[in-house]
Amino acid sequence: MNSHVPAGDFRIPRDLWALIPVKRFALAKRRLAPQLSPPERAALAKAMLRHVLGVLAGCRGLAGILIVTSDPEAMALARAFGAHVLPDAVESGTNAAVRAGMAALDRAGKGGVIVVPGDVPGITRAEMDAVVDALASAPVVLVPATRDGGTNLLAACPPALMAPSFGPSSFARHLETAQAAGREPCVLHLPGLGHDIDVSADLAALPAALSPVLLRARPGAARPLPSPLEEPLSL
Template sequence: MIWAILPVKELEGAKQRLSPHLPPDLRRALMQVMIGEVLEALLAARGLAGAMLVTLDPWATALAARLGARVTTEGARDGHTGSVTAGARLLAREGASGVLTMPGDIPAVTAAEVEAVLAAHGPAPAFTIAPAHDELGSNAVLMSPPLAVPLRFGEDSYVPHLAAARAVGIEPRVVPLPGIGMDIDHPADLLAFARLPEAKGTRTLAFLHEHGLT
């Protein structure tokens, strides 16, 4: 009964940090490709009870319906942290034993990497984290029970999340994974993603090649 939570904010104006290289329509299209790849990896992973999007975005809602994921709007306008926390509260009320959350901009993630995070997770209370490639962000967080550790996402959340787990008496387990670790947020990330072996064969890489972004 571990559920995945994928927060998706409304896609208008997505990825502002990429605006020097991509106009608004391409940023939105890139985000759609990436979200699709992340959701597909979550739904294909063994060991998850299901996946839930926290979103108000019509496109993301339609994608979830097509792929077989749940949607909640609870907390969808409360930022990344608020969305995940609201989703975790909802799933806790329904009896979930834990939650795994990832962002929508890690398109090299695979079902095997999701399963690796699940395999590393210990008995509750437990907290497992896969950091971003720069060891600043938290690109996968798995915790049991669903509200075991207070979360605070942002560009510098990895070390604070380790401290938050320890503050409630849980020794965090760290699982560095190349696909999960490679988020696309800044212009430099486009080339870094293109050089990543795990990116080969992704629709995101094909999109970047098609539009001359790598």
């Protein structure tokens, strides 16, 4: 890992990967328990992951997608989109999963990583293109969450440039970590990526245009798998 090159010498990597940490669907979104039953919460998590994978699969500038999970359904869904799967044998939380994914990409010599949560139903290809474009002039890109001071996207080149610290108030921590490493982050305020679904207020504030994503989470709704990508991804 060469994390000490001058910022002026930085160029966007050709081998840029998306990384998605995915909790077991059965354990997902427990803070939505007052509104949704366990099967509904699991279906919601799966529907949102499907949407995120679909956006990333069509994103220019990405060489591949890696998910870190222990959930067999999430693994199957990811592979249907042509993504690579790193089993999360430890299940020690989001940051541990992200660290494992970053380390795997770094060992494989990948040029950079974009960490994306699986619960951002408003993510668009245009927003991801904006992130990729920002990496042309900054080795770190951050997208803050619209609520709780969290971080909803962290991009870094190389992948192990900085340790992840996701959770409430993590945006300030990531900003400080990047600056301590001599990297001034590019901060993008993106409404789709900024809106994750964790509590009832998030559901209430979701734009009506995104309702199809949530409707697919209804029990019994048809949820066909997409066609795999033509070229299999390898790590």
